[in-house]
Amino acid sequence: MQSNKEEKIIMKKKVLSVVAVAALAGALAVGCGNSAAETEATPTTETVAAEDAIVEADTEAATVAEAATVAEEATEADTAEAEEVATEETVAE
Secondary structure, eight states: OOOHHHHHHHHHHHHHHHHHHHHHHHHHHHHTOOOHHHHSOOOOHHHHHHHHHHHHHHHHHHHHHHHHHHHHHHHHHHHHHHHHHHHHHHHHO
16 A cells, blocks of 8 residues: 555645646637637727828828829929910010
8 A cells, every 4th residue: 555645645646637637628718719709809009000100101192192293283384374474575576
């Protein structure tokens, strides 16, 4: 027969094994669980900040494009006006 000390060590090992198995089973159940609430992505601060930066960049690009268009139209209008004035001056002479 085993001594009382050896029996205590074996019992401690058995209890520790049961606790380890229960912890692993719990982790497996939680880690592999799938529910609708977990699958929906909730926006994080970083996601919202990134989306805001994209919108701001798009707005800035649109503003720059509009400014370029306005400048081009102004240049064309100035050129047309200058040609018209030159034509009037030529006719007046």
